Amino acid sequence: MNCKDIEQDILDFIDGELATDKADKIKKHIGTCANCKAFYDETVALFGAFNKEEQQVPSESLREGFYKLLEEEKQLLNPKVVQFNKQEKAFPWKRAFQVAASIIFLFMGYFLGSHKTGKDANKQIIALQKETNELKEGMVLAMIENQSVSKRIQAVNYTEGFEKPDVKILEALIERMQYDGNMNVRLAAAEALSEFPESIMVKDAFIEALTTQKSPSLQIAIIQFLVKIQEKRAIAPMKQLLEHSDTPDFVKEQVNDGILQII
Amino acid sequence: MPNHNKIELKKLTDEELMLDVSQGNLDAMAHIFERYNKRLYNFYFQMVRDKAICEDLTQTVFYKVMRYRESYKGGQFVSWIFRIARNEFSDYYQSSKKTSKNTDIELVTSKSEDSLIEKNDNETHLHEVLNTLNKDERELIVLNRFQGLKYDKIAEIVGSSEGAVKVKVHRIIKKLKTVYFKTI
Structure with missing residues (x-):
């Protein structure tokens, strides 16, 4: 080991970085070589000066400053995360369902309401119609006995609006047809009664009226009705009309035509 | 690597701590500061014997470590942080040379009273x-x-x-x- 090698390894030797056998060799060399001993001593002295350097301690403001920065950095980190989440939640399903549900409830409410009110309205209308019919019937029955001919005719005409008139109405009308003093009222009643061909009561009344009524125009109206409903029972009283001397010729013609049509 | 909780952090190596930081666990940054603030401060103090400047530079290093934490991809942490510290010093040195052309400073020795040693x-x-x-x-x-x-x-x-x-x-x-x- 020469002096050049010593110079190479002296730092590691001082730092204790060398393997023991190499370190021993250097130790030995330093003991014999004055130059290398001086080189070693100077280096150790210099390092000694380095080691005397005191460690400096930074002021507390460094630590305070750092923790402030750290907090700021954490603040930066957190809003970022929140914003990212918001962006990710592109479609707000929960909100969409809420809106959809509210719309459905709105329509359900509307339909339920309209259905219910419709039902109620129908009921009310039916009740009102019933009430009106009752009123009309009452009015007809009251008016039909009136002194005035025109009022009686008006009452008879009111019955046209009835789909299924009460028995009382039919009785009143039949009575008008048979016994009213005014021929026009009797005729109007006959016309009104001809609207209800299904009623047996009406048919019987017409057959009876054929024998009792003397007015030709009423007789013609009665014959037309009985022919129209093909009432076989009317044939016998119609034949009687033909034999009757009071019966005008044009009524007889009507009777002949009618008998042919019924058969 | 999952983030470590506070109890574990003290036991971790510098490298493990910094990887935690790089993945967003900023609490680990406090441990790095406690381990390295005196070291960096003294490094600067041997270069520039001015407390205020040294504190500023040290602060900046930790700020940059925090800011650019994601650029740490493992490797010797001490080398990584000193590389940042050295770059920071170079920047400071260049700017101080520009501002004080007349004084023939090799390295700045502060004249301010409070930072005299x-x-x-x-x-x-x-x-x-x-x-x-x-x-x-x-x-x-x-x-x-x-x-x-x-x-x-x-x-x-x-x-x-x-x-x-x-x-x-x-x-x-x-x-x-x-x-x-x-x-x-």
Whole structure:
């Protein structure tokens, strides 16, 4: 080991970085070589000066400053995360369902309401119609006995609006047809009664009226009705009309035509 | 690697802590600060004997570590943080040279009252000797002799090879000895 090698390894030797056998060799060399001993001593002295350097301690403001920065950095980190989440939640399903549900409830409410009110309205209308019919019937029955001919005719005409008139109405009308003093009222009643061909009561009344009524125009109206409903029972009283001397010729013609049509 | 909880953090190596930080666990950053703030501060103090400047520079290093935490991809943490510290010092050195052209400063010695250091004679002498070095020489000596960093780590910091660093350090120490014992 020469002096050049010593110079190479002296730092590691001082730092204790060398393997023991190499370190021993250097130790030995330093003991014999004055130059290398001086080189070693100077280096150790210099390092000694380095080691005397005191460690400096930074002021507390460094630590305070750092923790402030750290907090700021954490603040930066957190809003970022929140914003990212918001962006990710592109479609707000929960909100969409809420809106959809509210719309459905709105329509359900509307339909339920309209259905219910419709039902109620129908009921009310039916009740009102019933009430009106009752009123009309009452009015007809009251008016039909009136002194005035025109009022009686008006009452008879009111019955046209009835789909299924009460028995009382039919009785009143039949009575008008048979016994009213005014021929026009009797005729109007006959016309009104001809609207209800299904009623047996009406048919019987017409057959009876054929024998009792003397007015030709009423007789013609009665014959037309009985022919129209093909009432076989009317044939016998119609034949009687033909034999009757009071019966005008044009009524007889009507009777002949009618008998042919019924058969 | 999952983030570590607070109890575990103390036991971790510098590298494990920094990886935690890089993955967003900023609490681990506090441990890094506690482990390294005095070291970095003293590194700067050997370069510039001004407390205020050293605190500023140290603060900046930790700020940058925090800010650019994601650029840490493992590897020797001490080399990584000192590389940042060294770059920071270079920036400071360049700007201070521009602002004080007239003063022939190799390294700035602050004149401000509050940052003046109580000196004994030996310390003054060593500092005078150190002042004869240029910035890069002084840096190597500070890293090697004051920070106790081995040649391989210094090589990583300054971007050189271990052999080249070793040769340079030897040369600088030889130079320092000459100045030190000539003027003592």
